[in-house]
Amino acid sequence: MLLKDGIIVAKRKEIYYDYVLYHLAKIYVELKYHKDHRRMPDIRAFTSSGNALIPYLETVDISFLLSAE
Numbered sequence: 001m002l003l004k005d006g007i008i009v010a011k012r013k014e015i016y017y018d019y020v021l022y023h024l025a026k027i028y029v030e031l032k033y034h035k036d037h038r039r040m041p042d043i044r045a046f047t048s049s050g051n052a053l054i055p056y057l058e059t060v061d062i063s064f065l066l067s068a069e
Contacts, residue, residue: 002029010056021056028053 006022006029013019018037022029030052032042046052 010059012055012059019055021053 002022002024006024008020009023009028010021011019012021016035018033018035020031020033022031027045027047029043029045032044033039044052
């Protein structure tokens with residue numbers, strides 16, 4: 001269901017893990033992969049309330065909003 005109907009919103013990397021954030025219906029689903037990618041990813045789902053989206057906010061490009069035209 002996630003791969004069929006989910007939309008990839010963001011990706012991010014840390015030292016040992018890669019993350020992929022999907023939006024699906026009214027929730028977000030985060031897949032957390034160990035760098036070796038030989039393990040099944042950890043999966044967590046959450047809504048936009050709370051702090052779970054904060055790590056992804058730094059990856060959002062809003063430069064087009066800041067440029068004067």
